[in-house]
Amino acid sequence: MQTISRIVIVGFGSIAQALLPLINERFQVDVVIFDKDLDVSKQAIAQEYSATLIKKLITPHNFEEVIGPFLNDQVFLLNLAVSVSTQSLIMLAQRHDALYLDTCIEPWEYTAEVESGLTSNFALREGLKRFTKQQRPDGATAVVAHGANPGFISVLLKKALTQMAAVNDVAYKTGDREDWAELAERLGIRVIQISERDTQVCGDQRPEQHFMCTWSVDGLITECLQPAELGWGSHEVRLPEAAIRNDYAIAMSEQGREVRVRSWSPNYLDFSGYLLTHNESLSIAEYLTVGDGDNPRYRPTVYYAYHPCDQAVASMSLLDNGNEQRVLTKEVLKDGIVSGIDELGVFLISDKYPSVWMGSNLSIGKARKMAKYNSATSLQVVSSIVAGMAWAQANPRAGILESEYLDWEFIYGIVEKYWQPIVFQQTEWRPDAATDALLFGNFLV
Secondary structure, eight states: OOOOOOOEEESSSSSHHHHHHHHHHHHHEEOOOOOOOOOHHHHHHHHHOOOEEOOOOOOOOTTTHHGGOOOOEEEEEEESSSSSSSHHHHHHHHHTOOEESSSSSOOOOOOOBBBSOOOOOOHHHHHHHHHHHHHOOSSOOEEOOBBTBBHHHHHHHHHHHHHHHTTTTOOOOOOOHHHHHHHHHHHEEEEEEEEEEEEOOOOOOETTEEEESSHHHHHHHHHSSSSSEEOOHHHOOOTTTTTTEEEEEEEEEGGGGGGGEEEETTTTTTEEEEEEEOOHHEEEEEETSSSSSSSSSSSOEEEEEEEOHHHHHHHHHGGSSSSSTTEEEEEESSTTEEEEEEEEEEEEEESOOOOEEEEEEEEEHHHHHHSOOOHHHHHHHHHHHHHHHHHHHEEEETOOEEGGSSSSHHHHHHHHHHOOEEEEEOOOOSSOOTTTOOHHHHBBO
């Protein structure tokens, strides 16, 4: 167990603010925060938890000299900012033997490298994989892309697989990656959706050209403008028109905001979600591959089906010209939320057994009772961050890892109370009542 004497946070948006109560509860150490913009609210929250808040934009030119002096082998570095490079901060952390965690893989800048949108998550992930191969496997632990999703959803996947196997009397072992992939194959899982329907609502009316959502506005806008990406299953027979195949995944010609898919959740039932690119769609698909990666015997189709809160959906219309030029003001909904839940889970759709949805029905009321400065959305994220930090502290020389390679039972044991109620429900749902086909085209709206 590595001693932690300081936590350094880059970025003090809604997620970092929501994280402070949980950090204070578990670690009780000095906290230093860098953020490009400070306001009265941020300063008050930092002061409440005795955190040092420093106004500084972290760039490729200053990150070493600004952050480096705060790092040593008893420090945990958290990257919670948009457009602050994952690779650069991991390199800096490992140089000082500091632990590291982020919630998604970030570049220094998202560029319009393809006609369909900004830098793809596939490109970012493959770049990080190449970077990882050049690092020591026993370097200081760096947990990559570990929030709610990506992150805890990969832990929840393993919990759901074991419970699905148990109710269907399917024998299994759960040791290495191959065991999990073969279990998914035996269960006949063709499609894995990260299924999310956010029904939280703010009492205030949304002004024109004002973008509202329940987590990071900049993060959501980026995902809307990136190409729609998904892990590509071995059972699929036809690529979407103009889509590009990249090993275990495909990139569609449309931006994520332009692609909608059918999904289902126990509380909301049928809904259509946006197919936004996410790291877990790629990492889970690769993790559950059986056989040769280029021509696998088995791989599920994996993607994120997200219907944000209704005020966020209305805000997304500001992106209809393919960029964010029409967005004049931004707001993360938190204190103004008056009701609703964030229903977030993993949906395992099988052609052999009843399908399974497993996830959280966390309400805004319960989230506020458990931790100040939180919505249902933020608490699902920050509880996973704290669990990932605890695992890294207990395993300080594990190198660079994604969520699939953490001890899922360790992580689940910490996060479970924050995600409750956690629902496990079987269903015979199909995207098209006229056919049992589980091909990607049947899910498109």
